Amino acid sequence: MSRFVDTMVATAASAGGRVRGMTTGEPNSPTHRTWAQVHEHARRAAGALVADGVAPGAAVAVLAGDPAAIAPAVQAVWLAGGSTTMLHQPTPRTDLGEWAADTVRVLRMIGAELVLLGAPFDALAPVLDERGIRYRLLEALDGEPLAEPVEVPESSPALLQLTSGSTADPKAVRITHGNLWSNAQGMRVAAQLDPENDRMVSWLPLFHDMGMVGFLTVPMLLGIDLVKVTPADFLGRPTLWPDLISRYRGTITAAPNFAYAIVARRMAGVEADDAFDLSSLRIALNGAEPIDPAAVRAFVSAGERFGLRPECVLCAYGMAETTLGVAFAPVFTGMAVDSVDQEELAAGRRAVPSDAPDARVFPLLGPPLPGLEVQVVDESGAVRGEREVGQLRVRGEAVTPGYLTVDGPLATQDAEGWLDTGDEGYVVDGQVVVCGRRKDVIIMGGRNIYPTDIERAATSVEGVRAGNAVAVRLDAGTRRERFAVVVESRLADQEDAVRDLQKQISAKVVDAVGLRPFSIVVLPPGSLPKTPSGKLRRSAATTLVPAS
Structure with a gap:
């Protein structure tokens, strides 16, 4: 049954x-x-x-x-x-x-x-x-x-x-x-x-x-009120999202990081302080893609005058292979971050606490959900200790038994029931931290560089579209591995503006990771390859970089 x-x-x-x-x-x-x-x-x-x-x-x-x-x-x-x-x-x-x-x-x-x-x-x-x-x-x-x-x-x-x-x-x-x-x-x-008291609002x-599990199946299963619009509705008018939360007194919502960045900019441009009322919100879950603390802070800052409580931000880690959720930060505690030494992380594979200006900042994603275990292992499968970076794996009743592929079924779990998530990360005080996708890590001079660090630096440059920057590996696996940055900008058709963007992006990336991109490509909006759900496809973006 x-x-x-x-x-x-x-x-x-x-x-x-x-x-x-x-x-x-x-x-x-x-x-x-x-x-x-x-x-x-x-x-x-x-x-x-x-x-x-x-x-x-x-x-x-x-x-x-x-x-x-x-x-x-x-x-x-x-x-x-x-x-x-x-x-x-x-x-x-x-x-x-x-x-x-x-x-x-x-x-x-x-x-x-x-x-x-x-x-x-x-x-x-x-x-x-x-x-x-x-x-x-x-x-x-x-x-x-x-x-x-x-x-x-x-x-x-x-x-x-x-x-x-x-x-x-x-x-x-x-x-x-x-x-x-x-x-x-x-x-x-x-x-x-x-x-009895929650109301979920979603455009996912x-x-x-x-969208399917978190904001249709779960409310239908548990009997929670749901207000549901489509992605096209949100993209056509991003402020519809806070408007619906206001009018329906929404208590729970969720979105990928890029959407919070978009709606933060739109709310900041609204003149009337009573345009929205976000005081009812108790969970604004941020997940499905790398979480940028700066984007979260911008969302909180833009929403505070509309009654948004910073504590409602809930950073989460999830994947389809565990049905949806893996780890949730504690409810109503807001975003907590772990600042670690950049060089120790890149070269030593350790998350050493640091308050230096160039420290790498990661959101704490909370403990595993009830019924799940998370473990960090090295390449040989040996379990790593606290603050030691390695491969994240997960085990529990929510973990899929396997994939269906064009070549037939494919098992996902090892003999002990562990699923390799494909992510790198570590655990601190029982909370999960994700550093990045293992396949996307750029290795230069014995250092592991996470593309999200490069991408955040690039999107901090005015004129680069938020959430539309990709760092890609070039000559992956060779002794001369390099990387390029591909961004979207509405200035892509202006030669002088493009040169200025490239100069600024290069400087920001050097400041962030201490390395200079081999190439910086500026493209018009809509050029970067994305999955059907809107995630950037780094591997496909490699083809957009001109050959050396």
């Missing part, structure tokens, strides 16, 4: 489930549906799926834009005993031929025979028809309500979460019912979630784990 599905059904039938639910359609036509109403819709859709031949364990893909349509659709798949995969959504700039080819590759990889298609992507039905992909339109998915959920074991897949890599080389994280249950309960405890994409 699935504790996850049983709890979701019980929540919908509870008194709270008949009152609390999700509000969608902001800012033009907000509509509130209770979790009980979402469940009744899901039961009818599940009945149609079962009648259509969806069997226990079947993989069903979903492609839709409206959260109001997605919520009952994914719950219907779970009620029918299947697993859900949220397909990456094409954008106006997407080549539909390439997207269709990539989508077919994903569907074959996960073994899906059905796509649930909803607006605005129902217009892609002819593309699916051409390739023989079977689909059902969400608006027509209506059958006899399913009397009882289809029973599946805890080990059955519930979510096949596509990773943020290239869609041409897809990989899906296999999240079981047991994984989902465990991580949801761990986050409930760590974040002190209170279904539902094809990303933080």
Whole structure:
């Protein structure tokens, strides 16, 4: 039996489930549906799926834009005993031929025979028809309500979460019912979630784990009120985010670091001190990408005049391989940082405390969530001590048993159940610190240089777009390893301005890491390669650096 599905059904039938639910359609036509109403819709859709031949364990893909349509659709798949995969959504700039080819590759990889298609992507039905992909339109998915959920074991897949890599080389994280249950309960405890009083506000994409698990599945499972808009709504008007928190008295929100940097600038430009009221916010979770303390401080500074309490910032560490969360900083303590000696970190692989002006500053990401363990090991697998830098690995009930790849299943855990996160970091006073991705570390003169240090230095230069700088390794693995910096700027078409930017970026990088970039490339906005969820792709950016 699935504790996850049983709890979701019980929540919908509870008194709270008949009152609390999700509000969608902001800012033009907000509509509130209770979790009980979402469940009744899901039961009818599940009945149609079962009648259509969806069997226990079947993989069903979903492609839709409206959260109001997605919520009952994914719950219907779970009620029918299947697993859900949220397909990456094409954008106006997407080549539909390439997207269709990539989508077919994903569907074959996960073994899906059905796509649930909803607006605005129902217009892609002819593309699916051409390739023989079977689909059902969400608006027509209506059958006899399913009397009882289809029973599946805890080990059955519930979510096949596509990773943020290239869609041409897809990989899906296999999240079981047991994984989902465990991580949801761990986050409930760590974040002190209170279904009766909390209200979550989010614009995060539902094809990303933080949006899908954290800001749809968890509130639906636990019966927490949710206000949900789309990434396009946020990007079109970033101040919609604090506006929704103000009007709905939101208590919990989350976003990657770049979004806090954007909204900080927009709030700073608002003249009226009563434009927003952020005093209700108790958790503003920052995760999914490296956290820049300067961006957090800018967000706090810009929000304080609107009642934002600095203590609400919660720095977190997570990944799809643990369903979502790995570690949360303690609730309502704000951002805490660890300042360490830069040279000891780079050359000695030790995080030695330092208050020097050039000290490297890392956010403390909190202890592991209940049910998870985090360990630091060296390249031979030997456990490292406190403040010793090494490979981070994690173990626990929330950890995926494996990936699905185009070459077949791939196990994720070693014989003792440990998952290699691919990150470097250390532990101090029981809290996790992440230094960077191991594959992205730049090694020069025996020193380990983390690209995030270089990127933060570059984006501190006026004229460089926030969150749009990439440090890339050149001649990786050779004795003459070098690095380049690629940035976006609206000044990219002005020759003199570009030269000035390059000079300033070079100086800032030298100040930050003591090394000069081999090359600095300035490109117009929209040039840097990104994953479907918006993360910068460092390896792909290497092709943008002219050959020496």
